[in-house]
Amino acid sequence: MANLLESLDDVLLLGPGPSTIPPEVYRALGRRTLGHMDSQFFELMDGIKESLRLVMGTANRATITISGTGTAGMEATLVNLIEAGDPMLVVVNGFFAARLAEMARRLGAVVDTLEFPWGKPIETKEVEKRLSSGAYKILGMVHAETSTGVKNPIQDLGPPARRAGALFIVDAVTSLGGLEMRADEWGIDALYSCSQKCIGCPAGLSPVTFSEGAMKKAAGRSAPVPNYYLDMNLLMKYWDGSPRAYHHTAPANMYFGLYQALQLIREEGLEAVRKRHREAHEHLVAGLEGMGLSMLVEKPHRLPMLNTVLIPEGVDDAAVRKELRAVHKIEIGSGLGALAGKIWRIGLMGYSAKKENVDTLLGALRKILRR
Ligand SMILES: Cc1ncc(COP(=O)(O)O)c(C=O)c1O
Incomplete structure (x- = not known):
């Protein structure tokens, strides 16, 4: 009898939660x-x-x-x-x-x-x-x-x-x-x-x-x-x-x-944990802006652990998220309520809040959006 647990993907969770587990x-x-x-x-x-x-x-x-x-x-x-x-x-x-x-x-x-x-x-x-x-x-x-x-x-x-x-x-x-x-x-x-x-x-x-x-x-x-x-x-x-x-x-x-x-x-220290979140966030924003994308929220009011980026005109929200998940094994979140279809929500929370995870996501997004 097949056991579905054996075929679950190892997904990098960069959505609005849950985050990846240490x-x-x-x-x-x-x-x-x-x-x-x-x-x-x-x-x-x-x-x-x-x-x-x-x-x-x-x-x-x-x-x-x-x-x-x-x-x-x-x-x-x-x-x-x-x-x-x-x-x-x-x-x-x-x-x-x-x-x-x-x-x-x-x-x-x-x-x-x-x-x-x-x-x-x-x-x-x-x-x-x-x-x-x-x-x-x-x-x-x-x-x-x-x-x-x-x-x-x-x-x-x-x-x-x-x-x-x-x-x-x-x-x-x-x-x-x-x-x-x-x-x-x-x-x-x-x-x-x-x-x-x-x-x-x-x-x-x-x-x-x-x-x-x-x-x-x-x-x-x-x-x-x-x-x-x-x-x-x-x-x-x-x-x-x-x-x-x-x-x-x-x-x-x-x-x-x-x-x-x-x-x-x-063990890591409260301030060190917060700094890791901040640094991952800054790295992500720099990368996204470098790709020509814009953030929804003005800089002083942005959360480090939940990043909202405007979906560029003409880009199919669901198709991008589907490819990220299917091909690159990365989860990001869609917009909620009035923001559905307008933004992606990228979570950098807990153990997910690392620059290397940001680089993995940016690499995958670049490949998808280039097309
Ligand atoms: C700000 C906020 N409040 C409440 C909730 C509800 O929490 P849960 O989905 O764990 O029940 C969430 C879930 O994402 C949240 O982001």
Whole structure:
């Protein structure tokens, strides 16, 4: 009987995530599994918490990983912090911020959006102005907007949110690991991310952190958190309880992978990892511009880990991506929503963020576009 696993390609993942996996992480994923209530496993969970605090720039006790992808982290953050009728402001300049707003609405928040054009950063003055009414209990924003390649200035919005009495929620799904993150210093109350981008692990986990204020809100709700699986109060009894209380069967091997991926980041050094992302990005932009291509986003607002390049007139978007994948075994991403067919999204995330990978992609693109 044929086994399809034997025929899978070894693909260089340069799309919007997942990114390629370091060999050390594959080895960790393949280790003998452990029970989710095993004392050695609890030690490993403590190690994950400690590393996440470092990468996130926080001392928050409630720093854990949700067993689920980035969307589960988004859902966990919102379902714990929103009570029906809560007024919330979501700043939208791309697909994922729009998802944040939609999810918050489904959970009963009364959502106002403050919209900025896709491909442009949000303007802090405008956000401050809207917050100053004091009308909002929650502010939600995306740090690295994966749909456009724009970096948003979240570092400036914690203090105005606090002055306005709003909890500040940040989506760091694409940014965490590849961009500076100082959750405490920047006044972030809750942040969620994912395992499969700049962290360098397969998809399946979503690191989150909640400040004391956020945990207070989750604990002091008038009714229990409506989602049992994502209830931070229950999850903390598993991650931090004494004794630890069973909540769900944690996917142990995924936790092994995340632990190892975080170890690698710590061994390389946070700043060295960010520098590697920046350098790969600059190398890519220079190469693309050298080929006559243009970037969607203005230079100061570009993300290093997610590069959006305008597809030249007359070039067939899907055909180019298909040839990259079929012939060169390289994955890049297409445009989302309004940008579909207009841009390619080139991810340089985690273990993929290397100049040699950039050279491989540029060589392949040159061959295809020359025709
Ligand atoms: C900014 C952002 N938020 C949320 C998500 C959703 O994460 P996931 O696809 O891991 O569920 C993504 C996925 O790419 C993202 O880029």
